[in-house]
Amino acid sequence: MSTSDNILAPASRIHLSQDVVQVLYRLLAAGLLCIALALLTESFLNLNNLLNVLRQASLLFFLASGLTLVILTGGLDLSVGANIGISACLAATAIKATGSPALGVLVGLGVGSLVGFFNGLMVTKLRIPSFIATYGMLWVLHGVTYYYMAGETIHGFPPGFRQIGSGYFLGVPIPVYLMVTFLAVGMFFAQRTNWGQQIYAIGANPVAARLSGIPVNVRLILVYTVSGAMAGIASIVFLARLNSAEGDIGEAMTLPAIAAVLIGGTSLFGGVGTVFGTFVGALILTLVLNGMNLLAVNANWQPLVTGVIVVLAVWLDMYGRRRT
């Protein structure tokens, strides 16, 4: 352990205890939501539906978990949805051309990571604010993907590959295992490793972090690459679950993923938040939609309810922070 880590350790512990309180609030909110849904509908509390909710939350979580690290550094990655699009379309092409699911997984993961890596380079080497760099990347990816796909879809993948998205093991959907794995890895990385703690430090005060000897650029490039890689993972599970790829496949997921991170208590200003909080955030967003479908809420009200919950969650968070 270097000296810089020793200096950082106490500060990050304080963050952690604050974060624990924040996460408890989130769990409480999710719990209340569950109780309400269990009282209002007969179908909410059966095992099938709960597994269903977890599987639906998993896709959102893959994206949001990578984004959490980026937002912890005080940055933002707006390209994750478009990244799913290009990763999925190229992975689909690879599977179609060779029939090899393994190659598809490799391509999806590789393309996703590469996009993230370039985002990292733009943010660190070219010093472009992440919001702009990744927004630019979004358009580049859309342009390439739309041109490549020309409005068509690629569909029909081998059953073995489809297991990743629609298969079960011991009665539990495969994506749920993946989610639990990434949740554990993410929590361990962020909370228990020096690198993870350095990411919090960069978000809390980048200048201090640089002065205390943290290789800020290397960490930032890593963080954007991880965010891209998670988009790659999401693209593979997407493909396997949907059995088809189209140019705008992940487009509608960028904002919900950001919302999941914020609802989970991670601050847009960096330095504060947890991967577990993001998991709860993804769960809350998924529960809301599940609940509205189970209750057959009039379609006109659904966007409104979702919007109100996002704003409410973030407002409660800021209110809570002012008090602590």
Add this chain to the structure above:
Amino acid sequence: MTYLKTLALSLPAAMLATAALADGETIAVFTKNHTNPFFQTIRVGADAAAKALNAKTIHYIPTKPDSIPEQLSQIEDVVVKKPSAIVFVPVDYKAMVPGVEKINDANIPVVNTTDRSAGGKFLAFIGADDYSLGLETARYMLKAMGGKGNVVIIEGVKGSLTNVDRVRGFNEAIKEFKEVKLLASQPANYQRLQALQVMENLMQSHQKIDGVLAANDAMAIGAIEALDGANRKALIVGINGTKEAVDAIKTGKLLASGDYNGFLQGCIGTMVAIRALRKEAIVTEVVLKPTVIDKTNYQPYDTALETRSCPKWDEAAAMATKTN
């Protein structure tokens, strides 16, 4: 240098050569986005018509799907470039009226296709109507259900014109069958994944779903994946007649898809524009009848778009609902 000189000398000659053919008009084709396969069929139809008549097309497509400001600025560009005529699908039938007026002020002849513009002067309207498309597709499915059973509607983007009209058509058809019960009408924003998840949620609270009316093909296929995943069966219809839908109809997974003939719209719209430029007789309105594509009539839709050819003018004119 010499190269440049030759180029400079040969350019006017080349221009004279095209002018000498007495055709070679340039038709600017405006569509809504790169992502919806329907607009690709319009573009290919327009290209086929132009090619057959010795004219050229230039395509204008907003990089951000359905972007009003972007289509407006594309109109401003085009007014400067002065194409011979314009084939125009407004991204929004009301908001683009000022754009159409700019085209009118520049005296460029313009044909309106797909969505009927709320204002401006056009040579003709070539389109279909979403209401009858929804109505006919739903009628087809409800008849196939034997006129009884439980159905759900999966809606597109709330408030979009296409969705409002299609869903109105669905509901009208349901009213015609007294023994059909509508269990829920939930939005999935024309997105495959959202439709899959909405369907998974609906299956939790409804043990018996006999039919699914989806407002586009991508959502219909999402619903199929959800039903397959739960080992359940239902009749499903979508809208748009995409390649993917045709494949699903062939394998018996999808009952039918309503199509309003984007290829024909592109063909006829472009033919009208070119004929008007050549002072030939035109028609002023074609509202195409919806086609319900099922396993008895999918063959013409199972061919690559590029190999399809436009109808002869007599055939096209025979479809007219208004003539000069």
